[in-house]
Amino acid sequence: xxxxxxxxxxxxxxxxxxxxxxxxxxxxxxxxxxxxxxxxxxxxxxxxxxxxxxxxxxxxxxxxxxxxxxxxxxxxxxxxxxxxxxxxxxxxxxxxxxxxxxxxxxxxxxxxxxx
Numbered sequence: 001x002x003x004x005x006x007x008x009x010x011x012x013x014x015x016x017x018x019x020x021x022x023x024x025x026x027x028x029x030x031x032x033x034x035x036x037x038x039x040x041x042x043x044x045x046x047x048x049x050x051x052x053x054x055x056x057x058x059x060x061x062x063x064x065x066x067x068x069x070x071x072x073x074x075x076x077x078x079x080x081x082x083x084x085x086x087x088x089x090x091x092x093x094x095x096x097x098x099x100x101x102x103x104x105x106x107x108x109x110x111x112x113x114x115x
Contacts (some may be wrong), residue, residue, distance in 0.1 A: 001013055005030035008042065014096045015103055031050070032099065035110045039102045040095075043069070046084040048095045050102035 005023055008030050012021045022033040031041025043049040049069055052060070057080045059067040066080035082098055085091040 007088070007095075008032055008040075010092060011040070011096055011099050014092070015100055017103055017107075019107070021103075032103075034103060034106055037106045037110055039106050041101045043081050047081040048098065049079055049081050049086075050098050051078050052080060052102055052105055058100065088113070 007113055008023050012023060012032055015021065017034070022036075023030060023041075024033060025031070026033070026038050026041040031044045032039045038051065040048055040050040047067075054077050057078055060080055060082075062071060066082045069076045069079040069081050081105070082094060085094055
């Protein structure tokens with residue numbers, strides 16, 4: 001498996017979700033959306049970029065498990081970049097749970113917007 005849209009297809013297939021997910025291009029990279037909101041996308045240097053609550057993002061960065069995401073000169077508060085593992089299964093073992101967290105978070109934000 002290469003770190004392209006194919007790995008996102010595998011991640012999406014493993015996510016527990018009742019809503020349809022879309023795999024498409026985001027910021028010139030393949031990514032996953034739900035309700036037209038970005039959940040995760042592939043960044044440069046074989047990293048998965050996910051949206052998580054700020055506290056969770058800060059904790060993962062402090063643990064050394066992720067890096068902050070900067071776009072231009074702006075650090076994105078709820079976005080983190082998580083490196084790939086040593087092989088595909090190690091990568092999926094790390095990325096799928098984080099993508100699941102991101103999915104649940106993005107859906108919760110969308111629910112709040114609709115309320």
